[in-house]
Amino acid sequence: MTAENTTAGSGDEFVPRTVLVTGGNRGIGRSIAEAYREQGHRVCVTYRSGEAPEGFFAVQADVTDSASVDQAFTQIEAEYGPVEILVANAGVTRDTLLLRMKEEDFTDVVDTNLTGAYRVVQRAAKGFLRKKFGRVVLISSIVGLYGSPGQINYAASKAGLVGIARSLSRELGSRNITANVVAPGFIDTDMTAVLPEETQAKYLDAIPAHRFGRPEEVARAVRWVTSDEAAYITGAVIPVDGGVGMGH
Template sequence: MTENTTETPAPRTVLVTGGNRGIGRSIAEAYREAGHNVCITYRSGEAPEGFFAVRADVTDSASIDEAFQQIEAQFGPVEILVANAGVTKDTLLLRMKEADFADVVDTNLTGAFRVVQRAAKGFLRKKFGRVVLISSVVGLYGSPGQINYSASKSGLIGIARSLTRELGSRNITANVVAPGFIDTEMTAVLPEETQQQYLDSIPAHRFGSPEEVARVVRWLTGDDAGYISGAVIPVDGGLGMGH
């Protein structure tokens, strides 16, 4: 008589950029709860306890390479990459300086390219890789005063789909998660009237939680989602209706 045993999957090496606060912090915590080796990059502030944290700037290729070298020395190649680091510099088109546009795109879009390109080396060695790019409903829906941010976030879809076509045969997937209005420090400081306007536009009539985004990201890199690639998963309470 044989005894049935369920093997616990081996922990993966996970990197979450911008993982020291907000949605990124919740994503990192979700992976830690699942028993993975979780690494985060952060540019400013304090490194949270419980993670292998490396100070890095996604606008600097040398900084990113140094961060990966430290992670690889500790845990081996990154197997799951969540590109979450991002900034905003909101203002209306006619007031927006070219530097405001370029800086946001360099962090949110080119920054994602830098970390994906560096991670791909390890993916190919391991013959396994999972990428999730954290976009926004604004990247699909548009928003006044956020032409730079919207452009940077919609560009992530092109990265995910092109990466899928380039490396999909190597057991590498790339997907996009597009959060809507999430209950973070950024939404908490909005005037009550503005918050109410946002709530009125969301079919679910509530803000999402960072944990709800994190669980979708974690699922998307797990075994159950191994045949999903090039997809855009909205976590927005129905705000964008998939667009």
């Protein structure tokens, strides 16, 4: 197996890891989970509602509830041992302009997207320290860096993930633990598919690549930044956005 396909092994030796993707039952999260599974890792996903995705060790969990998060990790640890690679992907949106935004619209989004990431990272860190190894990827958004009208709550929550990654890097970087942020731009998902054609055209005009990204392109960036090839990268923000947010 080539070095490109190794993850935290030595040389060209592939080392399968226990991977957890929160919100891994659909969209970008599902693509990330599939990318790790294709490589031969032990992939676990959490999902809050709907059906568990087939082919993964799936645990129902709510990242806004610390007890639920702890229970999910306990189930995963009983099956596969400590989580070694954590992808904090679970998130929600409640878009509306500032003057119409209710306080709970703000706090609920922040509690899921930002505080939820804190909860899963804190719980995973216990296993990282025992293993003397850990990889964290926080799924942000170009909106967190670039801003977007009607998304003050979402942008704030996604910008905050950068602070988590960089502070975690400084706290635990000497323990062979890295923390990075992947910031997708406009990705071809169910969310973008329902946009009016006029809105899609407006977005495309703003993207230098002049196309929407694919979920698997985000997944490959996530997988790479947890590989041996990226072992010296931590506290970084990696945009997967076709150039729309360059310079931010």
